[in-house]
Amino acid sequence: MQVMNDDRRYGAVAQLFHWAIVALIIVQFILANRADDLPLGPAKIATLALHKSFGMTIFALAILRLLWRLMNRVPTMPLNTPGWQRIAAHISHGALYALIMITPLFGWLMSSARNFPVSWFGLFTFPDLVQPNKPLYDFFHEAHETLATTLLVLAIAHALAALKHHFLDRDNVLRRMLPLKLKSDGRL
Amino acid sequence: MRNRSQARVLLATCILTLAGLALAATQWQMQPKQSTLTFIGKQAGAEFEGVFEKFTADIKFDPKDLAGSRFDVQIDMNSVNSRDGERDTTIKSADLFNVKRWPTGHYVADKFVDRGAGKFSATGKLTLRDVTREVPIEFTFETKGGATWLKGTANLKRLDFGIGQGEWKDTATVANEVKIRFALLLR
Numbered sequence: 020m021q022v023m024n025d026d027r028r029y030g031a032v033a034q035l036f037h038w039a040i041v042a043l044i045i046v047q048f049i050l051a052n053r054a055d056d057l058p059l060g061p062a063k064i065a066t067l068a069l070h071k072s073f074g075m076t077i078f079a080l081a082i083l084r085l086l087w088r089l090m091n092r093v094p095t096m097p098l099n100t101p102g103w104q105r106i107a108a109h110i111s112h113g114a115l116y117a118l119i120m121i122t123p124l125f126g127w128l129m130s131s132a133r134n135f136p137v138s139w140f141g142l143f144t145f146p147d148l149v150q151p152n153k154p155l156y157d158f159f160h161e162a163h164e165t166l167a168t169t170l171l172v173l174a175i176a177h178a179l180a181a182l183k184h185h186f187l188d189r190d191n192v193l194r195r196m197l198p199l200k201l202k203s204d205g206r207l
Numbered sequence: 208m209r210n211r212s213q214a215r216v217l218l219a220t221c222i223l224t225l226a227g228l229a230l231a232a233t234q235w236q237m238q239p240k241q242s243t244l245t246f247i248g249k250q251a252g253a254e255f256e257g258v259f260e261k262f263t264a265d266i267k268f269d270p271k272d273l274a275g276s277r278f279d280v281q282i283d284m285n286s287v288n289s290r291d292g293e294r295d296t297t298i299k300s301a302d303l304f305n306v307k308r309w310p311t312g313h314y315v316a317d318k319f320v321d322r323g324a325g326k327f328s329a330t331g332k333l334t335l336r337d338v339t340r341e342v343p344i345e346f347t348f349e350t351k352g353g354a355t356w357l358k359g360t361a362n363l364k365r366l367d368f369g370i371g372q373g374e375w376k377d378t379a380t381v382a383n384e385v386k387i388r389f390a391l392l393l394r
Contacts, residue, residue: 059293059294059297060297060374060375061374061375061377061379061380061381062374062380064250064251064380064381065251065379065380067251068250068251068252068253068380071251133290133291134255134256134257134289134290134291134294135250135253135255135291135294136253136254136255137253138251138252138253140252141251141252142252144252144253144254151290151291153292
């Protein structure tokens with residue numbers, strides 16, 4: 020498969036970024052829910068440490084992914100896409116990019132505000148962004164959860180739209196983000 | 208005659224007392240506002256700092272009279288502040304400090320060694336919970352601009368003192384090693 024994107028499809032690197040981030044986000048929700056149910060103890064600290072390590076991984080992947088996108092063509096939308104759908108797609112894609120960067124950033128900020136510094140799998144520690152501060156922690160905590168919920172809702176809408184393209188419109192919109200051959204019936 | 212011998216005894220006592228005072232290392236007053244006692248723990252691979260807000264240090268120290276020097280530090284374990292209320296509550300609980308049963312930590316050092324270049328080391332006994340262990344410290348003793356600072360470090364293992372019962376015995380998440388840092392302003 021091609022490495023770079025072209026007008027018709029995403030290349031291997033863009034696909035890898037996309038699906039790695041999808042998988043990590045799913046893991047993040049599982050870990051966050053598990054940690055929420057635990058009392059403060061080694062198990063909770065370990066679970067949150069994993070959540071933070073994956074979160075910082077998403078943060079780094081998101082930045083690299085954005086850079087990669089700027090270096091690549093973006094496949095064009097199907098020619099018959101209505102105007103409102105084009106606008107909706109642009110807004111939701113922009114919002115998803117923003118959220119996969121801002122959500123981890125707020126997680127990092129909330130860790131700093133609570134004096135629970137962020138380590139990356141125990142290999143190195145990220146610097147604290149703010150001084151410990153309870154009201155600030157409460158704000159970042161709330162914001163992190165709201166951002167995560169927004170990300171989840173948007174990602175589900177995004178996935179449903181892709182499935183609609185695949186099964187109802189029968190076009191290449193989902194296929195081009197998968198290692199599948201494109202339909203060559205002339206429709207993009 | 209009797210008066211005279213009494214006077215002699217009194218004089219002798221005075222001389223001996225003065226000599227004793229001159230021999231004993233300087234008694235310092237720790238300034239609580241500027242002095243800090245910090246610990247650095249490690250959880251899930253990341254270090255975090257906390258302090259003890261309340262402690263007293265009875266410091267007798269003279270670089271020229273190490274034999275007469277002595278540190279006696281009392282730590283209010285309830286005053287632990289890791290800048291997170293939930294963590295502080297956990298640290299004070301029965302499985303860790305157990306401040307209800309053992310509210311005070313105690314450190315006494317009376318064996319000092321001059322390491323040269325303004326550096327010293329001491330061996331002392333640290334009591335946390337109901338365990339007493341030898342803990343060496345390293346420190347500098349400096350007077351600069353009229354302020355005398357005693358600054359140093361120590362390393363200890365929390366499980367040596369039973370700080371970590373039950374699930375907290377696990378050292379994979381919360382490391383056994385704890386670093387101590389102190390800076391005492393003396394007057």
